Amino acid sequence: MKTAEIKRRWLAFFEERGHTVVPSASVISDDPTLLFNVAGMVQFIPYLTGREPAPYPRATSVQKCVRTQDIEEVGKTTRHGTFFQMNGNFSFGDYFKREAIRYAWQFLTGSQESGGLGFDPERLWATVHHEDEASIDLWLQETSIPRERIQSRGNADNFWHTGQPGPGGYCSEIYFDRGPAYGVEGGPEADEDRYLEIWNLVFMEFALSAVRSKTDFDIAGELPAKNIDTGMGLERVAFLLQGKENMYEIDEVFPVLQAAAELAGKRYGEKEEDDVRLRVVADHVRSALIIIGDGVSPGNEGRGYILRRLLRRAVRSMRLLGVTEPVLPVLLPVSRDAMKASYPELGTDFERISRIAYAEENAFLRTLGAGTNLLSTAVKELAPGQKLGGEVAFELHDTHGFPIDLTLEMAAEHGIEVDEAGFRSLMAEQRDRAKADAKAKKAGGRTDVSAYSRLLEGGTTEFIGYDTLEAGATVRGIVKDGQQAEIATAGDQVSLVLDVTPFYAESGGQKADTGLISGEGFTARVLDVQNPVKGLAAHRVEIVEGELRAGTEALARVDADRRLSAEQAHTATHLVHAALRETLGPGAVQAGSMNQAGYMRFDYSYPDVLSEAARQEIEEIANLAVRKNIEVGTEYLPLDEARKSGAMALFGEKYGSVVRVVDIGGPWSRELCGGTHVRASAEVGPISLLSESSIGSGVRRIEASVGFEAFTSLAKERALMQQLSELLKVPSGDVPDRVAGLMERVRQAEREIAQLRREQALAQAGRLVSKAAQLGGVTLIAEDLGQVSGADDVRAIAQDLRERLAQAGSGAAVVALTGVAKGRPVVVVATSQEAREKGHKAGDLVRLASKELGGGGGGKPDLAQGGGTDPQATGQALAAVRHAIGGS
Structure with missing residues (x-):
């Protein structure tokens, strides 16, 4: 069955x-x-x-x-x-x-x-x-x-x-x-x-x-x-x-396992080690399919990190089975076909799902190359019989996504063992930190809603804010510090529960209304509105004057200007979403949003950087929709009927059996949405895109100002352009060319200054040679260069000094130099072959010095570089190098 x-x-x-x-x-x-x-x-x-x-x-x-x-x-x-x-x-x-x-x-x-x-x-x-x-x-x-x-x-x-x-x-x-x-x-x-x-x-x-x-x-x-x-x-x-x-081995899982085995030229059931990897692939590909389908994109935190880990473990398992080319274009469609009888949406949304998954695999394959280079370099630095350090294995895991078994496998190919105990110790430290963070988050995020649950027994809060901004209401309850209270006085911040409210509670990306709740003998300023339990609105207020008791009759009035600005921003979000899909195609799917008075933020799934031409087109399409003054309609439909009508839903959002559909221009923009909106698109006013950027793998963000705030933003830009035109004494249309020319002249001057400083720094080398001292059988130069143009200067001087010492027949020699470039400290260590034979490796010495600087570093045994955050600690950094050499 x-x-x-x-x-x-x-x-x-x-x-x-x-x-x-x-x-x-x-x-x-x-x-x-x-x-x-x-x-x-x-x-x-x-x-x-x-x-x-x-x-x-x-x-x-x-x-x-x-x-x-x-x-x-x-x-x-x-x-x-x-x-x-x-x-x-x-x-x-x-x-x-x-x-x-x-x-x-x-x-x-x-x-x-x-x-x-x-x-x-x-x-x-x-x-x-x-x-x-x-x-x-x-x-x-x-x-x-x-x-x-x-x-x-x-x-x-x-x-x-x-x-x-x-x-x-x-x-x-x-x-x-x-x-x-x-x-x-x-x-x-x-x-x-x-x-x-x-x-x-x-x-x-x-x-x-x-x-x-x-x-x-x-x-x-x-x-x-x-x-x-x-x-x-x-x-x-x-x-x-x-x-x-x-x-x-069931029908929804085994097809992926079988396809993976065929790709790898393996046969399931012959070798347990291969079977384990094939099972990992089958499970993780299916899991990733479902998780992406529900709206998660790969990232470095939370759900995104779990998804990234699943995808990378699947790809890594196939690599260990001998398959080095991309595998998800073969395996993901197989999983879709096995699962779509249970979840048809996996088939209809597969273009988006696959685009995200394939982009992550390609990124990991590039990362594998970088991690492989790091591993190869680390292996070359090892002395015969020495293990690969736990810190290297941890860096491969933490930075490059290498699970320990992949590091073990690759190290074994070089005939090298890995310090697993050191790696697991570092992993344990990381897990302890993560648990502590999670515990703190859990404690902070879990709100006691028992007081609201008791109030809910008396009935829900009726929201009438779609039709009016003012309503008479009864204060059914007062919640203060998580407990029900009978009275609130001037200066108190409490939550009020009303039987009826025109105030929109924050949800669906739209910030809550503000305004006033007043009655006989009291006035309260509404700061925020939330739904602590479904069906109940809690109005966070500050009692401005008077005294308020539970059961009091009140007048609730929404700040009309703020509501209008929020409605403009929310409708603008729908217009920008539709413009995105028209410009980039149906794969540009909403991944989140936030809108408040005068501002909107829209996150969407898309793998590529938005070109300036595409950005301008999106802004133009959205503003053309504003100019057309399209009616904004709303209706309530059964969820299945709404979806059949083409209404878009936000992935991961929980909807009831009957939903509210907001329609702007028919199928051009039709979304499930409980937010408040203007009545026609012209009421939105201008939409000015402020920025477009990446916020994670396959997820991008557009920010825009809306309405009067957009006009203000554009007016500021116009005034700035006028100031630049006057300063540069050219027409406004020529400002970009003039600025580009000035920037090139500045860059040329900076290059000339940097070259001059480098020559001056190298001229100091003779003076620094005279400061060489004998310590622990090593000729050591450990000096601070003060302000420098950049780390390249410090590295050039360190190499020059090492050559001078070699020419002088100094034998075992170490050069350790520090400097401060653009407010941040840098340290470079160069060692001679004789010094390395004594155990003084540049990478080890730099790590010691960088720790004192509040940072990190590394490199090859003969030349390494590091840095940090504390420019006042260069003396301690050099002292750490002296101690390491003198104490050996």
């Missing part, structure tokens, strides 16, 4: 039993402390925890998930995978244990002809918590499973909680017996390789007051509403139903 068919059957089964089918959320997590969604229940957490009311009593989904904590284990075992799919059915205070057990058994054991999966009931086992006798009774009542195939286990296996105080509950897991060829008899307690877990039923029924560990916690009582959260691993079930050994 194909994987997509299992998914279809799952959704149909539960839909027939009253569950709302909820599309998979993006793999990009809404939780700021998570990079990716890691479980099927993530998008339902607000409903399961009671933070938000569930829009339906029961739901079902097949959620895309990405887990990266075990990325190094992928391929080494057949259990670890980066991307996987989790089938789930959920009840929010509706049904509980009995129905959950019944549905699971019916779906698993029901005949394939009737829509079930057709598992042999004689091969299924169940586990329950050892205190959950009720579940044992239900298994016996609702299924044909005998008591001897129900095993009781402890908290480690059969109790679920979040790791924090909150909801928790017993679990009941379903296992499939793969047979005696896979292990010993005795059920899951005896062997979890033979007895494979395929489904976990979580009975969320307790409120935990303290959680000390996975197995140690306190139960305060029962939850007011009991929930069901279940998860069935789609890939596990697929390989069992397809008669395969593991998830890498």
Whole structure:
């Protein structure tokens, strides 16, 4: 049975039993402390925890998930995978244990002809918590499973909680017996390789007051509403139903593995080392396909870094299999074809996905060349029997993206061992720093919303700001320092929750409205508006005068000028997006935006630098749309209908079943958008592009001023041009040529000055030779040159001094010079052959000196250069060199 068919059957089964089918959320997590969604229940957490009311009593989904904590284990075992799919059915205070057990058994054991999966009931086992006798009774009542195939286990296996105080509950897991060829008899307690877990039923029924560990916690009582959260691993079930050994051999994964094997001239199953690499390729290519499809681009941080790592590990694995040319143009289409039955959007969006992936592979192949050169240079510097330093392996990993196994492989080709312990020590230090940063981010990013959740129980905030900027409202609640308060007085900064509001809360890239909320005896200035929980608007205010109590009637008034400027900027964002697509093609897809009064910022996926001609064309098209005064229309449509109409959605954004569509000129610009807009394009005013730049691999950013701010910006440019024309005494049209001529004259003068300084510096060489001193059997010149034109001057003097010492027969000689160029210190060390034989290598000495300067450096044993940030530390840098030589 194909994987997509299992998914279809799952959704149909539960839909027939009253569950709302909820599309998979993006793999990009809404939780700021998570990079990716890691479980099927993530998008339902607000409903399961009671933070938000569930829009339906029961739901079902097949959620895309990405887990990266075990990325190094992928391929080494057949259990670890980066991307996987989790089938789930959920009840929010509706049904509980009995129905959950019944549905699971019916779906698993029901005949394939009737829509079930057709598992042999004689091969299924169940586990329950050892205190959950009720579940044992239900298994016996609702299924044909005998008591001897129900095993009781402890908290480690059969109790679920979040790791924090909150909801928790017993679990009941379903296992499939793969047979005696896979292990010993005795059920899951005896062997979890033979007895494979395929489904976990979580009975969320307790409120935990303290959680000390996975197995140690306190139960305060029962939850007011009991929930069901279940998860069935789609890939596990697929390989069992397809008669395969593991998830890498199912229909959605194996085609990539097979294509990789053919490229490499390998045969899967012949050699374990090759099999591991082929599994890495199959997993990572599929994972990258999904992640890019959901809007992530390669980068150096967060999700972008994970994606970059996956792509590079796949390319590196193919290289270790002997394939050095680009492989993704072959493998990515194979993965698309294997996955598009489950996710058709991968086919329709493949041009964008592939462009991003191929650009990253090409960049990595260039990086491989640079890293290979670094490795070769480092190997040449090693003495016989010496290991490649851990710091070199770490630099290869951190700077060039070389995993340690690639460094080991390449070093072995040179007959060199690697200081793995040193490398892993540096990696551990980096991980500790990353964990500390993540912990700090998590602490800072996790806001206590319990006060808002309690207020939400009294009803949502109705937003009427599309139609009016002023409204009478009731202050339903005051939140101060995270807690509900009854009163706020002048000078306080608090959050107000109203029953009705005309204020737009920040979302969709649009900044929040500002304005005033006033009433009898008080005035509050609105500073910001956010949605801490879905359906509730929190107005961050400063009480300007008077005293405000909860329950007070108030008048909420939006700053009309600021709203208009924000609407102009937001509509301008849509116009620029449409102009980009018209100019660059449909591959220029939105990757994010921000708009506020008078300013817009638009990020888009595109691999190339925007030419000046293209930039001018985009600006012209957007402003022509303004001049045409096109009507800006809005309508609400079901999500599927909106997408069929051509409305564009932002990748990774979570949309409801009914969406708001903003239409400007029909199909030319039609987007899903909840923001506020002008009524016709002429109201936007001029759009002036300020800049266009790269913000990451395959992602670029356009910034523009809009409306009156654009007019002001253009007026400033005109005034500046007039000033330049007067200063240069030429017509404004001749200013560029005159400036270019002056710049060339300045550059020529700078070259002449630099040459003069270099000649003067070299003339000092004779004086510096006289300062040579004997130290540790070495003739040493260690001097500070003061202000210099650049590092080239210092390097030229160091080489000249080394030659002079050689001509004088000084033997072992070291020249260490420092200087300050453009405010930054530089250090150069040159050594003679005799000095190197004594162990004094220029690269080692420069690293010591650079550390004192607050920077780093390196180079060859005979000549090396470094620098730093502290120009006052040149004395300490030279002292470090003297100590290294004198102490040896």
